[in-house]
């Protein structure tokens with residue numbers, strides 16, 4: 001799916017004719033509006049499908065035309081380049097994809113559901129094990145793809161099954177054992193779109209769950225900046241945190257344009273509201289080069305970089 005879009009207006013018109021009127025379609029949609037880092041140029045076409053049928057239609061259309069597409073969650077692990085994205089960005093942000101249904105200790109969550117809502121609903125229903133999701137500003141879809149984690153837990157610790165759509169629009173279900181899952185990645189979801197997942201926790205008292213959530217939140221906000229960011233810029237190399245490595249090298253506060261290494265956390269690059277994507281990319285390159293030169297360690301980005 002590597003073709004660039006030569007006629008975005010025509011593509012948007014053709015897509016509009018294929019999907020229901022409830023599907024949202026926009027042209028030249030600024031991605032800075034859809035990422036927590038608040039940088040990124042326009043997507044040629046931006047789509048929020050109103051149903052699985054409409055999502056399947058968009059995917060089949062992109063496949064038939066060899067049009068590049070990207071699945072966007074809440075954009076909290078994303079750096080979109082300043083020139084934007086030549087293709088179709090698909091976001092499962094409509095309510096039909098964000099439902100959370102609960103039966104005893106199982107939560108059936110749509111891919112668009114916010115992790116914070118999942119954690120809050122789990123507490124309200126006395127389900128323990130989801131507390132760590134509380135402070136991660138992503139969606140279930142993004143958390144599955146990234147195997148997001150915090151406080152010594154990760155998403156796939158609590159996943160019982162994942163419902164997916166392939167790029168031809170066919171729906172199937174996976175057990176986690178049949179998926180390629182590792183630290184901060186589920187490679188299977190490079191080839192499928194997560195529609196939702198069944199999460200399983202354990203019964204516990206609302207009070208104790210609430211206490212753990214409060215403790216996690218306090219721990220997080222004691223070390224994490226409030227300024228716009230995409231979370232951790234780098235994956236942790238073996239045996240040392242990337243943030244600690246950057247901190248120990250005295251690189252906190254390093255700035256390029258409007259992008260700066262957070263003073264609170266060495267692995268966060270923050271936007272002072274004037275940063276461009278290029279500022280952030282340059283800062284990432286500089287940090288990688290300095291860390292490599294000083295320690296021999298190659299840092300790999302955790303944040304996903306897309307666009308032209």
Ligand SMILES: Cc1cc2nc3c(=O)[nH]c(=O)nc-3n(C[C@H](O)[C@H](O)[C@H](O)COP(=O)(O)OP(=O)(O)OC[C@H]3O[C@@H](n4cnc5c(N)ncnc54)[C@H](O)[C@@H]3O)c2cc1C
Pocket residue numbers: 036070071072073074075076077078092111135136137138139140141142143144145146147148149150189192193194195224229230231232304
């Ligand atoms: C302040 C802050 C704190 C953070 N703290 C943490 C933390 O503690 N732990 C942690 O792990 N991360 C953390 N993150 C990073 C980020 O929140 C997580 O990686 C999150 O899971 C990304 O979800 P998202 O919906 O925003 O995905 P996006 O950023 O939109 O997308 C990320 C990836 O997921 C893919 N994707 C999204 N939806 C789907 C879908 N339905 N099907 C298939 N693929 C999909 C995208 O294509 C992309 O490849 C933090 C980020 C910020 C800004």
